Amino acid sequence: MVSITIDNKAYRVSPNENLLQTCLTLGLDLPYFCWHSELGSVGACRQCAVKQYQNDEDKVGRLVMACMTPVCDGMVISMQDTQSIQFRQTNIEAIMTQHPHDCPVCEEGGNCHLQDMTAISGHINRRYTGKKRTHLNQYLGPMLNHEMNRCIGCYRCVRFYRDYCGGDDFNVFGSKSHLYFGRATSGALENNFSGNLAEVCPTGVFTDKPFSEHYIRKWDLRTAPTICPHCSLGCNITVSERDQKVRRITNRRHDEINGHFLCNIGLFGYEHANHNERLDAPLLRNNADKSSVILSSIEAKKQLAKLLSPADSDDQGSYLSQATGKCIAIGSARTQIENNAALMKLVGQDNFYLGVPDQQVQMLHMLCSAYQSNRVSPFSIKQAQACDAALIINEDISHTAPRLALAIRQMSRNLGVDNAAKLGLADWQDGSVRNIAQTSRSPLAIIASDTSQLSNLATEEVIISPDEQVILLEEIQDQLAHRLEETKKLNEAERLNENPERFTDIPHRPTSSAADIDSDINSNIEPYANTESYSASTQRIVDTLLTADTPMVITGLQSQDPTLLSTSLNIASLLKQLKPNAGFYGVTKQVNDLHFGLLIKDEEGEENYQGIDSFITRVMGQEGEDSTHKAPDTLIVLETDLYRYMEVERLEAALDAIDNIIVIDQMLTPTAQMADLILPSGSFAESQGCYLSSEGRLQHGFATISGLNQRMMPWTWLSELTDLSSPAEIHHWLSQHFPILAPIETFSELAQINLGSQFRIASQPKRASARTAIHAVHDVKEQMPISASGTPFVQSMEGVEGFRQSQVQMITVLPANAWSPKWNSDQGANRFGNESHSPWTLGITLFSQASPSSQPAYSDERQAEQENGLQTNASRKETNSSELTSVSIRLMPSANLYADFELASYSSPIHSMSPEPSLNIHPSLAASLNLIEGEEAQIRGEHSAARLMCTFNQQMSPDVAQVPNSLFTLLGKRAKISPLKGTEDSDGPI
Numbered sequence: 001m002v003s004i005t006i007d008n009k010a011y012r013v014s015p016n017e018n019l020l021q022t023c024l025t026l027g028l029d030l031p032y033f034c035w036h037s038e039l040g041s042v043g044a045c046r047q048c049a050v051k052q053y054q055n056d057e058d059k060v061g062r063l064v065m066a067c068m069t070p071v072c073d074g075m076v077i078s079m080q081d082t083q084s085i086q087f088r089q090t091n092i093e094a095i096m097t098q099h100p101h102d103c104p105v106c107e108e109g110g111n112c113h114l115q116d117m118t119a120i121s122g123h124i125n126r127r128y129t130g131k132k133r134t135h136l137n138q139y140l141g142p143m144l145n146h147e148m149n150r151c152i153g154c155y156r157c158v159r160f161y162r163d164y165c166g167g168d169d170f171n172v173f174g175s176k177s178h179l180y181f182g183r184a185t186s187g188a189l190e191n192n193f194s195g196n197l198a199e200v201c202p203t204g205v206f207t208d209k210p211f212s213e214h215y216i217r218k219w220d221l222r223t224a225p226t227i228c229p230h231c232s233l234g235c236n237i238t239v240s241e242r243d244q245k246v247r248r249i250t251n252r253r254h255d256e257i258n259g260h261f262l263c264n265i266g267l268f269g270y271e272h273a274n275h276n277e278r279l280d281a282p283l284l285r286n287n288a289d290k291s292s293v294i295l296s297s298i299e300a301k302k303q304l305a306k307l308l309s310p311a312d313s314d315d316q317g318s319y320l321s322q323a324t325g326k327c328i329a330i331g332s333a334r335t336q337i338e339n340n341a342a343l344m345k346l347v348g349q350d351n352f353y354l355g356v357p358d359q360q361v362q363m364l365h366m367l368c369s370a371y372q373s374n375r376v377s378p379f380s381i382k383q384a385q386a387c388d389a390a391l392i393i394n395e396d397i398s399h400t401a402p403r404l405a406l407a408i409r410q411m412s413r414n415l416g417v418d419n420a421a422k423l424g425l426a427d428w429q430d431g432s433v434r435n436i437a438q439t440s441r442s443p444l445a446i447i448a449s450d451t452s453q454l455s456n457l458a459t460e461e462v463i464i465s466p467d468e469q470v471i472l473l474e475e476i477q478d479q480l481a482h483r484l485e486e487t488k489k490l491n492e493a494e495r496l497n498e499n500p501e502r503f504t505d506i507p508h509r510p511t512s513s514a515a516d517i518d519s520d521i522n523s524n525i526e527p528y529a530n531t532e533s534y535s536a537s538t539q540r541i542v543d544t545l546l547t548a549d550t551p552m553v554i555t556g557l558q559s560q561d562p563t564l565l566s567t568s569l570n571i572a573s574l575l576k577q578l579k580p581n582a583g584f585y586g587v588t589k590q591v592n593d594l595h596f597g598l599l600i601k602d603e604e605g606e607e608n609y610q611g612i613d614s615f616i617t618r619v620m621g622q623e624g625e626d627s628t629h630k631a632p633d634t635l636i637v638l639e640t641d642l643y644r645y646m647e648v649e650r651l652e653a654a655l656d657a658i659d660n661i662i663v664i665d666q667m668l669t670p671t672a673q674m675a676d677l678i679l680p681s682g683s684f685a686e687s688q689g690c691y692l693s694s695e696g697r698l699q700h701g702f703a704t705i706s707g708l709n710q711r712m713m714p715w716t717w718l719s720e721l722t723d724l725s726s727p728a729e730i731h732h733w734l735s736q737h738f739p740i741l742a743p744i745e746t747f748s749e750l751a752q753i754n755l756g757s758q759f760r761i762a763s764q765p766k767r768a769s770a771r772t773a774i775h776a777v778h779d780v781k782e783q784m785p786i787s788a789s790g791t792p793f794v795q796s797m798e799g800v801e802g803f804r805q806s807q808v809q810m811i812t813v814l815p816a817n818a819w820s821p822k823w824n825s826d827q828g829a830n831r832f833g834n835e836s837h838s839p840w841t842l843g844i845t846l847f848s849q850a851s852p853s854s855q856p857a858y859s860d861e862r863q864a865e866q867e868n869g870l871q872t873n874a875s876r877k878e879t880n881s882s883e884l885t886s887v888s889i890r891l892m893p894s895a896n897l898y899a900d901f902e903l904a905s906y907s908s909p910i911h912s913m914s915p916e917p918s919l920n921i922h923p924s925l926a927a928s929l930n931l932i933e934g935e936e937a938q939i940r941g942e943h944s945a946a947r948l949m950c951t952f953n954q955q956m957s958p959d960v961a962q963v964p965n966s967l968f969t970l971l972g973k974r975a976k977i978s979p980l981k982g983t984e985d986s987d988g989p990i
């Protein structure tokens with residue numbers, strides 16, 4: 001800490017920040033435009049001027065830009081001297097000569113950084129009477145409006161879009177006061193983070209287009225904090241509501257996860273919550289004549305009880321007995337933990353199936369086991385951003401984990417930032433740091449079947465088929481194991497003072513040559529011309545990882561290949577033994593699927609991966625089983641559309657074999673359409689409960705809207721049958737049965753304090769203007785919001801106000817909205833990082849306390865793999881050659897952010913950005929299969945068949961064909977592909 005004086009008052013502050021950040025941290029209102037705590041400083045707007053004095057004798061001083069001035073010990077400055085006040089007033093007046101001053105019709109009004117800064121600067125008179133420049137606006141896609149006349153030329157947008165996010169379809173054009181920030185031609189912005197421009201821009205140039213459709217001033221919204229319901233990263237969001245509809249989503253800063261930015265799915269993927277296909281009331285359906293009867297919730301609960309304990313059943317009363325197995329259930333990867341727990345308690349663990357394919361359950365379990373045994377250290381996104389080398393294995397994180405990809409984009413700059421630091425430049429000096437860094441990149445190795453949005457940052461990229469990837473990964477694994485053995489020997493020698501060498505000097509172990517591998521695997525396909533020797537790549541990747549201080553491995557479930565995941569975990573584990581700071585990120589597929597990996601039943605040492613495939617087997621019996629097999633009578637499906645995972649014929653045969661199907665869901669999914677009884681559940685905005693992110697962070701989200709119509713949280717539909725009547729009771733049951741989840745009880749304890757508190761939290765700001773006006777044509781009063789129960793928030797402005805919440809009730813609350821006097825804009829509210837250490841705010845990292853088990857020896861892991869039926873290098877080569885001599889082609893899933901997330905796809909802006917499904921194939925493979933670009937191909941997979949348009953891709957591996965993620969699950973890993981025209985093959989699977 002250093003001492004500085006600001007306006008004759010002494011402060012102790014951190015020396016690592018610039019003066020502007022320091023002033024803001026101290027709660028001093030210094031205006032700024034171009035500075036952003038994540039983007040750093042460039043000194044473009046000149047708004048943050050302060051007077052700096054050389055010492056106590058210096059009475060004249062000089063104006064400096066606070067954002068460009070490092071804090072140093074003994075610094076004396078003034079914010080309040082006349083000259084700096086005048087400078088700031090004159091500067092903002094000049095900036096605003098071209099601004100249209102159209103606040104009453106601007107959607108940024110009341111949420112505008114320019115308004116806030118104008119008020120803070122004290123500029124109150126408009127003297128400019130000249131003509132203002134005007135611009136034509138552009139169509140920028142379904143997410144953002146464009147109103148260029150409001151631009152003040154701060155350059156934040158272009159720095160964010162191009163420098164920070166790596167986008168290249170947005171730029172600054174023109175000069176002087178005729179700057180234009182937009183695209184070369186109108187069109188949808190391509191970057192996955194484009195929606196953040198609405199917050200990054202300090203004025204109303206970019207505004208939230210879906211919000212415009214049902215716009216409400218910020219101060220008339222009610223808000224509550226929760227977790228993004230889409231991918232597995234667990235970004236923190238604030239949901240805003242009015243009139244029982246979700247109006248918008250904004251970023252809630254969490255420095256370990258999302259920081260300042262959400263991806264476009266997180267920002268705009270909420271329309272399912274307002275969708276007209278939402279289920280509002282329970283439905284009793286007659287599938288024979290396709291008719292439905294709407295039930296009240298009391299009738300629905302009676303019907304539920306009846307279906308679960310039929311009066312005409314011989315064994316009434318024991319129907320729900322878990323031993324009889326008459327009632328089974330499928331849990332959900334997109335609902336809160338509490339709902340799955342209640343359902344599992346109802347039917348018993350033996351009868352509870354996890355709502356993803358068995359193989360995915362196995363992979364989730366592999367991740368959880370590695371975290372629990374401390375074999376690998378799960379990193380947060382912030383840690384990923386700070387690491388100094390990364391290896392990404394077969395996971396297109398730009399689409400499966402976008403916020404992580406944005407962090408890796410920043411991570412690749414760390415080498416340049418370090419180089420600048422050696423010259424005395426702090427990381428916040430953005431312009432200078434980028435100037436010095438130029439194109440220097442931190443090591444980023446990518447092993448994949450296709451190029452990705454991160455390819456241009458990769459220092460090493462190997463594009464090969466998944467089967468070849470396993471061979472390469474096993475080589476890396478062997479190298480690391482060898483280095484580990486040698487290191488242990490050296491350490492032992494060092495201990496005996498015999499040998500001072502370090503492991504980095506150990507000679508490389510020779511690996512199998514590329515020629516050997518090629519001859520084995522490429523029996524009918526031309527080798528990819530750009531594929532280099534694996535040995536050389538292996539060596540470079542191993543050296544890169546071992547030279548770094550904090551290397552990390554990133555992989556995930558996209559490949560749906562347990563062998564790849566197992567090998568990746570081995571690599572991360574060996575790396576951790578060689579480099580104790582090494583980390584790992586395992587990207588899973590849905591918001592709450594990781595906790596499935598903790599719900600595995602271990603039967604006499606053998607894990608039971610009860611997913612959707614096991615459910616089908618349970619209903620239909622094993623193949624070859626005698627015909628006396630009896631399917632369960634009743635099935636409860638919780639928030640899972642089974643049609644996304646299982647081919648129609650098999651699934652419908654299984655569903656037809658079950659007498660009673662009960663579905664609890666938000667939407668009328670194809671699965672819900674097969675149900676006898678449908679119970680409507682609350683969306684993420686209507687529910688509260690816990691999620692476990694893929695980092696292993698247990699987080700709690702609150703409801704913004706409470707209990708609209710007859711929608712209820714699923715556990716409440718079941719509560720009379722489960723005897724679990726509150727989240728606290730569910731948490732307790734969970735911690736009794738799954739001790740690893742015991743920290744979930746922390747949230748019950750905090751909730752008790754909050755609910756008993758006299759300081760309930762207002763979910764609406766004090767300055768509501770127009771709640772009575774919205775439906776004035778019909779009625780002067782608006783419907784009263786439904787009062788919330790079980791939440792610390794009151795559904796009005798009558799409670800503790802945002803900025804005071806943490807003062808009156810220290811750690812137990814989470815602000816409903818972020819606001820402080822004079823700071824109305826979201827970006828202003830987000831200028832501070834996480835101050836609270838409350839689990840409400842930070843979550844609980846489940847595995848950080850994992851007790852280090854005895855690390856399994858490397859050879860044991862390999863043996864275990866073989867015992868588990870996972871392939872080794874040699875056996876895989878064998879499989880390759882025999883598989884590839886057949887005509888079937890290895891399929892790979894191609895991920896797409898706008899197409900892959902079930903609930904987000906109900907949002908029209910997201911849906912309109914999703915690409916047409918296509919078969920992505922290398923021209924050489926296409927030629928060997930007689931496929932023509934732009935024409936349809938027939939794909940007959942292991943389980944089902946599909947027809948897709950062919951698109952050619954020169955960059956991808958010529959040994960695989962890519963199909964959309966959703967189809968890959970249905971088709972399986974291999975397929976016969978032929979041109980649709982003139983095909984004589986059948987339409988069915990292989």
Ligand code: SF4
Nearest residue numbers: 151152154155157201
């Ligand atoms: S468009 Fe907004 S962010 Fe970009 S320069 Fe103009 S005011 Fe700044």
Ligand code: SF4
Nearest residue numbers: 228231235263266403
């Ligand atoms: S979809 Fe994923 S990356 Fe995007 S905001 Fe939500 S949690 Fe974050």
Ligand code: FES
Nearest residue numbers: 032043045046067
């Ligand atoms: S914020 Fe300091 S010059 Fe723009």
